[in-house]
Amino acid sequence: MIAEIIFTGTELLLGQILNTNAQYMQQELSAMGIDLYYQVTVGDNLQRCAAAIRQASKRADLIIICGGLGPTEDDISREALAEALQLQLVQDPFALTVVTRFFKERGVPVSNNNYKQALVPQGGIAVDNPVGTAPGIILEKEGKIYILVPGPPPEFAKMVREKIIPYLLGKMTERSGxxxxxxxxxxxxxxxxxxxxxxxxxxxxxxxxxxxxxxxxxxxxxxxxxxxxxxxxxxxxxxxxxxxxxxxxxxxxxDTETLPSVVISLISQKKMTLSVIEDFTGGQLAYQLSSAKGSDGVFKSGLVVTDLKAVELLKRCNWGSLPADLKQRAEYLATAVREKFESDIGVAVTILKDRGQGQAQTSHKFVMAADVNGVTMSREMLLWGDRDDAAQRATTVTLMLIWRYLEHGIKF
Known part of the structure; x- marks a missing residue:
């Protein structure tokens, strides 16, 4: 099956919003083995949108139109589909139920322009939208499948996941098993x-x-x-x-496995425990580890500091002064946090401070260190991007290095 996606909305052409729906749809089509050859973005213009649909029908079996199902005048996807296929728009009873239900549940009157959302090209099937007022539409004509889905990402993703994908899988099973x-x-x-x-x-x-x-x-x-x-x-x-x-x-x-969950599972299998200290990642490492299934009893503690001098305030730890060298400092902290919380594994994440460049800094000298029952190792890396991006990447790199050591014995 060959697909083509048409995204509607002048705001997309102007770059006012990021089209996250595109990536989601591309991944889902790929997962089903559906070939995607073309992807088109068209503004809120009835004739141009209808032309895009006609063009797509000449080179694809499945045409998916995303967005343009709202109640306003510039929402023209259903009208464009009717125009392209020379069909009448008729009020659909189920679509009307979807539209009015949204308002009834909230105890507010239905706006007159919302009734437009209950219109469906003749022969089409309305698709439920439990989180919005815009029903989707599925229409089969002359061997082609046309699908309209709403543009707001929460409505789009839920409808695609729960309604559109099962429908397409059923169709593909009929065709190819x-x-x-x-x-x-x-x-x-x-x-x-x-x-x-x-x-x-x-x-x-x-x-x-x-x-x-x-x-x-x-x-x-x-x-x-x-x-x-x-x-x-x-x-x-x-x-x-x-x-x-x-x-x-x-x-x-x-499939559904994540890097934090795999790391926690490995530590649990080895009957070990873990503690971390973070300077730079802001608690992201501790959050991901503590949120993973099975972390209770495995992940013992996480310290988050924004100034490493604060560590010296913990006099009861008898940690002494921090080394000036970045790698030595990270290794020192990994050992210190392991010993303090009596864990088998201690992990430290730190960076060379940015010398006043702050959020706009484009590179960060990052060091991750681990102490595994007295075996100390560290890895120094240069991470590019702003601080938020670099912190997320540092978290993933740290988890990756821990996994490779525990699974394959690869030191870092």
């Missing part, structure tokens, strides 16, 4: 390097293998089409085995 997928999660390797090492596998048609760059991670989705679950499962297993043979040391988990 069962579709299954698995996501392999990588850390410590970039997308370009992965592409180079897996270039032949990425050209596979069934199962398809598609990488997606995440923040400081790369995810690889394997999707198989088959007549039954056993066949699809075997296809995925065989492809995963090939990927692991080449890059297994970078794979930390699959």
């Amino acid at each position: 069962l579709i299954m997928s698995r996501v392999l999660k990588f850390c410590g390797i970039g997308e370009a390097s992965m592409d180079e090492k897996l270039s032949d596998l990425l050209k596979s048609c069934n199962p398809t293998v598609a990488p997606t760059a995440k923040f400081a991670e790369v995810h690889l989705r394997i999707t198989a089409k088959a007549k039954g679950p056993e066949q699809a499962q075997k296809m995925i297993d065989d492809m995963e085995a090939k990927v692991r043979e080449r890059l297994g040391s970078y794979i930390y988990g699959t």
